[in-house]
Amino acid sequence: MAVEGTLRPGGGAAQLALNMKLIAHHELAGFGGVGEGINMQKTRDGRRILWMAHESAPKNFTGVDVTDPRNPKLIVQTDLPHNDVRSNSLDVVGDIMAVAYQTKKWGLKPAGMDLFDISKPEQPKLISHFDTSGPHSRGAHCVFFVDGEYVHLTSGSPDFEPTHEKDDQFYRIIDVRNPSKPTEVGRWWYPGTRKGDSAPPPPRHPKFDGGYRPHNTNVYPQKPNRAYVGYIDGGAWILDISDKSKPKPVGHLQYSPPYNGFTHTVLPLIERGYLVISDECVRDNGEDWPKLTWVVDARVESNLVPVATLPLPSADAFIKRGGRYGSHNLHENLPGPCSFRSETLIFGTFFNGGVRAYDLTNPLQPKEVGYFVPAAPKLAPKGSAQINDVWVDENRLVYAVDRFGGGLYTLETSF
Amino acid sequence: MTVTQASPGTTRDALAGLIPVSIITGFLGSGKTTLVNRLLKRPEMNRVAVIVNELGEIGIDNELVQVSSEQMMLLNNGCLCCVLRGDLQETLRDLFIKRRNGEIIDFDRVVIETTGLADPAPVMQTLLTDALLLDQYRLDCVVTLVDSVNAPGQLKQFTEPVKQVALADRLVITKSDLIGEKQLAALEQRLKEINPRAPAKVALNGEIDPAFLVDVGLRRTNARLEEVERWLGTDEGHGDGHSHAHRHDEAVQTFVLRFEKPMSWTVFTQCMDVLTALRGPDLLRVKGLVSVEGKSGPMVVQGVQHLFHPPLELAAWPSPDHGTRLVFITRDISRQTVADLFAAIGAMTAGKAA
Numbered sequence: 001m002a003v004e005g006t007l008r009p010g011g012g013a014a015q016l017a018l019n020m021k022l023i024a025h026h027e028l029a030g031f032g033g034v035g036e037g038i039n040m041q042k043t044r045d046g047r048r049i050l051w052m053a054h055e056s057a058p059k060n061f062t063g064v065d066v067t068d069p070r071n072p073k074l075i076v077q078t079d080l081p082h083n084d085v086r087s088n089s090l091d092v093v094g095d096i097m098a099v100a101y102q103t104k105k106w107g108l109k110p111a112g113m114d115l116f117d118i119s120k121p122e123q124p125k126l127i128s129h130f131d132t133s134g135p136h137s138r139g140a141h142c143v144f145f146v147d148g149e150y151v152h153l154t155s156g157s158p159d160f161e162p163t164h165e166k167d168d169q170f171y172r173i174i175d176v177r178n179p180s181k182p183t184e185v186g187r188w189w190y191p192g193t194r195k196g197d198s199a200p201p202p203p204r205h206p207k208f209d210g211g212y213r214p215h216n217t218n219v220y221p222q223k224p225n226r227a228y229v230g231y232i233d234g235g236a237w238i239l240d241i242s243d244k245s246k247p248k249p250v251g252h253l254q255y256s257p258p259y260n261g262f263t264h265t266v267l268p269l270i271e272r273g274y275l276v277i278s279d280e281c282v283r284d285n286g287e288d289w290p291k292l293t294w295v296v297d298a299r300v301e302s303n304l305v306p307v308a309t310l311p312l313p314s315a316d317a318f319i320k321r322g323g324r325y326g327s328h329n330l331h332e333n334l335p336g337p338c339s340f341r342s343e344t345l346i347f348g349t350f351f352n353g354g355v356r357a358y359d360l361t362n363p364l365q366p367k368e369v370g371y372f373v374p375a376a377p378k379l380a381p382k383g384s385a386q387i388n389d390v391w392v393d394e395n396r397l398v399y400a401v402d403r404f405g406g407g408l409y410t411l412e413t414s415f
Numbered sequence: 416m417t418v419t420q421a422s423p424g425t426t427r428d429a430l431a432g433l434i435p436v437s438i439i440t441g442f443l444g445s446g447k448t449t450l451v452n453r454l455l456k457r458p459e460m461n462r463v464a465v466i467v468n469e470l471g472e473i474g475i476d477n478e479l480v481q482v483s484s485e486q487m488m489l490l491n492n493g494c495l496c497c498v499l500r501g502d503l504q505e506t507l508r509d510l511f512i513k514r515r516n517g518e519i520i521d522f523d524r525v526v527i528e529t530t531g532l533a534d535p536a537p538v539m540q541t542l543l544t545d546a547l548l549l550d551q552y553r554l555d556c557v558v559t560l561v562d563s564v565n566a567p568g569q570l571k572q573f574t575e576p577v578k579q580v581a582l583a584d585r586l587v588i589t590k591s592d593l594i595g596e597k598q599l600a601a602l603e604q605r606l607k608e609i610n611p612r613a614p615a616k617v618a619l620n621g622e623i624d625p626a627f628l629v630d631v632g633l634r635r636t637n638a639r640l641e642e643v644e645r646w647l648g649t650d651e652g653h654g655d656g657h658s659h660a661h662r663h664d665e666a667v668q669t670f671v672l673r674f675e676k677p678m679s680w681t682v683f684t685q686c687m688d689v690l691t692a693l694r695g696p697d698l699l700r701v702k703g704l705v706s707v708e709g710k711s712g713p714m715v716v717q718g719v720q721h722l723f724h725p726p727l728e729l730a731a732w733p734s735p736d737h738g739t740r741l742v743f744i745t746r747d748i749s750r751q752t753v754a755d756l757f758a759a760i761g762a763m764t765a766g767k768a769a
Contacts, residue, residue, distance in 0.1 A: 007487055007488075007489045007495060007513075007518065007519040007520065008489070008517065008518070008519055008520045008521075014517065015521075016514075016515075016517045016521060017521055018432075018514070018515070018521065019431075019432040313512075313515040313516050313517075314512075314515075314516050317516035317517060317518065318516070318517075321517075340425065341425060342425035342426065343425075344425070344426050344427065345425060345426060345427055359426075359427040361426070361427070367550055368515075369427055369432050370432060371515075373517070396424065396425075414431055414432060415427050415428060415431050415432030
């Protein structure tokens with residue numbers, strides 16, 4: 001059936017929705033660019049505070065009271081010390097929040113991680129700063145902190161000289177049982193990425209050299225002896241961390257090239273023995289398409305087999321909307337009192353493809369069951385929404401954030 | 416820190432996210448287009464995709480048309496109208512893909528207006544059995560319009576109008592201003608004889624409360640009692656199949672079978688297999704809840720002639736009544752025949768098990 005033009009009011013940048021209904025939108029006081037750290041705190045007085053790390057300076061992080069999800073209230077927004085640092089990632093356990101700091105160039109400060117006491121959410125109090133700056137370090141890109149004891153950190157270190165400047169971050173396990181004195185207890189890096197390694201440096205991706213660094217380093221209390229690591233151009237790794245001082249690889253999946261690299265999140269469906277692995281789209285206008293989210297059979301950890309990808313709407317249609325279009329973050333089934341956890345329902349973000357939900361009851365045939373693509377936010381630099389990250393609460397309310405100016409979208413699901 | 420396991424709230428409801436489809440049928444001149452035009456003017460019906468058979472025939476009000484292309488047009492109330500020239504399956508798939516790509520409106524309902532001569536069964540079967548469509552759409556309601564001036568004659572003369580009435584979830588009587596009260600009462604009685612479980616309402620110039628026509632099908636697997644009753648049409652007194660002994664036309668029959676004890680799924684499917692194999696064309700419509708051994712909720716079954724929707728399990732029984740109830744609309748298949756079949760296959764299977 002041939003149709004000329006778009007048969008919808010508002011044209012190509014209009015909102016699209018299926019089974020997700022917008023119930024609130026907050027522009028975060030004009031600083032609506034959020035990175036990929038979202039987590040919810042349940043305060044001692046029963047409030048629900050959504051914490052978000054910003055995509056870039058000048059803002060560090062923002063706390064929004066979403067106790068009444070239809071009426072979100074901004075309660076705190078903090079600043080970074082200068083414009084060459086970004087926070088990007090945070091996690092919350094109880095009243096402690098870990099925030100990552102990554103600098104634009106090697107050798108700058110502050111680089112590393114802060115721990116905050118957020119028992120009074122309006123007044124976050126710094127407990128300690130874990131400095132990972134160094135001549136070859138840009139600090140930390142991502143924190144994973146869910147058990148109150150260890151932070152699984154993607155970071156450089158003053159003692160780490162990479163074989164390629166892009167490979168400066170690696171997996172570090174930081175003991176924060178004494179939050180005023182974080183201490184490294186173990187580390188792992190892709191063989192060949194550190195000067196002095198016996199292995200040769202790994203080959204660069206022929207088309208898009210994203211680097212060999214971990215992105216997400218996920219460890220779950222149900223399976224505390226495993227770390228699930230997306231290693232950007234190094235693929236997906238499962239590490240045995242039963243001895244935290246000596247992480248050992250037990251599974252590896254490398255599918256780029258021929259694909260375009262930037263493995264981002266490795267989300268395990270622990271009961272079922274599957275992984276959901278997202279790549280990150282890092283180029284505008286479809287330049288690095290396809291950036292997919294893979295369903296991987298991990299029932300035998302040493303033999304990871306991709307069995308499906310999450311179905312996405314036509315790249316031709318979405319690339320035209322502007323900015324990036326492709327996979328990025330997933331809702332990560334985090335522990336914690338307010339987090340949604342499911343072995344079959346998966347939520348992901350796809351930049352101008354919005355936030356999308358999938359039913360993986362049949363892992364060989366994932367079904368898309370809902371989506372929300374906001375209309376282009378005011379003054380959107382790419383001319384479209386660029387949904388960056390998602391967090392889902394235990395009532396299945398979806399919190400999705402824009403990378404540039406759109407802020408926070410709260411959505412109700414009906415599937 | 417304890418981690419909760421996936422619970423029902425963390426899985427998808429197999430029905431809740433599907434886009435409802437209404438089928439509007441009725442003999443030539445019964446007022447389908449008038450009804451659709453009226454419905455589209457209601458504020459709550461502002462995100463509908465209408466599929467009609469022929470542009471020439473539809474006569475969607477000119478004032479509603481905003482943008483037109485060869486086969487799709489946007490109506491100025493926000494709805495979408497497209498013309499069915501080829502295959503209904505293809506059109507429904509295409510609509511969903513275009514919706515997803517942002518090329519057309521985010522419609523939240525589809526209305527299919529069939530041609531007057533059409534047998535609605537194949538349209539219903541398309542929705543019940545196409546694997547791609549089953550993921551996106553659900554049959555909500557078959558609305559049959561009955562022209563009160565011509566229907567009495569048409570129901571005697573032709574088989575299509577009888578089948579249209581028999582398959583309906585809702586009956587809408589039109590043009591009643593042109594006949595007397597007695598004739599209207601006679602027509603209502605005739606419709607009740609053909610399809611006692613479908614509520615009937617009179618509409619003048621297409622004016623009818625949309626609530627009568629929407630949310631008839633099951634919308635979620637944790638359906639409440641009133642939702643199940645609305646779907647099965649159990650809220651009136653003519654459903655037991657015994658009150659129509661006086662009927663002069665026994666061709667179309669509606670009856671309910673009840674079984675108090677849970678049955679094995681094998682027994683149920685074998686009965687249905689035998690019925691569809693031998694009498695498929697005469698098994699106009701079957702819908703109901705089946706109490707299956709070992710299942711906590713009832714299985715929802717619905718079929719049109721020889722094709723059945725994949726069975727779905729409801730999260731729980733909607734009331735203390737846990738008996739199997741199956742509504743049959745048949746042509747010349749009696750209640751006794753079907754009851755005997757269930758008894759025979761039940762006995763055979765029980766014998767095997769022993």
